[in-house]
Amino acid sequence: MTDPPADARASAAAAPPHRDVPGRRAEYGGARPNIVGVHLYLRRADGRILLGLRHPDVAYAGGSYHFLAGHCEDEGALGALIREAEEEAGLTIAAEDVELVHTVHLLHPGAAGGPPRIQLVFRAHAWSGVPEIREPDKCLEWSWQHPADLPEPIVPYARVAIEAIGRGEAYSEMGWG
Template sequence: MSFVLVPASYVYLLREGADGTEVLLQLRQGTPYMDGHWAAAAAGHVERGETAYDAARREAAEELGVTDVGLEFAFTMQRTQHAEAIDERVDWFFTARTWAGEPRVVEPEKCAEIRWCPLDRLPEPMVPHEAYALAHLFSDTAYLTFGWQA
């Protein structure tokens, strides 16, 4: 049995709203993973030869139509969905408060809508590991794990 590690980058665009910090989220649709759940407005696998930063910039352009994203590294998450570590994920999470262009749904076949949501009142249902990530966004924790029993 082989071991697979799947890398991905996530971008949380942030802005100050009337009631505090808001994050831009997407409602997933038409995908094989977590349809009907809220998730980062821009995220995806890191491709061969690409850095996590490059993947984050590419995903922001492909999924939201924004460029010149002022990425700030938030943390890395290692996660699994199995009792044995066969298919594990490593996720790099970034935030950005500056970008060029107006965020919009570029891939309507994968995204039903995007919405600015207060960080302290996230919509339901959320992709579970992303809800966990957003709960730790300003914790100064550089490394998180998800999916292992305590």
């Protein structure tokens, strides 16, 4: 048996092994980029957390309760969180008052070829403003809910994150089989 040419060995060594996942994109060497979502875990002194009821016509999880959330655009995760809090609910949050409390690495079941998502859940220890509906086409109401008695329906990964935060766990995975 002969050794493969040196250039073949180098490219094989440079490429990390991975399982064949539908939807891999060739322009990223077969890997799929992950979408980064930011989520606000806002907890009052009485222990209740802020959740929004999503409009039934939104693309994802219409009619379900969820965190105040959004995606990173051309900004870092903290900047996205601060922007989303202002845009969606009129809340002002300072970066120094925020800590990362949970991460969910998510592959939606049944989303063949859909991109994986990293869902970052941040807790704000201080904020100003009262939650108001600023995007009525996306959110119908804001309400303060007790983590031990969450409303239904709720976005499944939001439930996983809330329960994990209650146990002091920093990381969860969903949908990876």
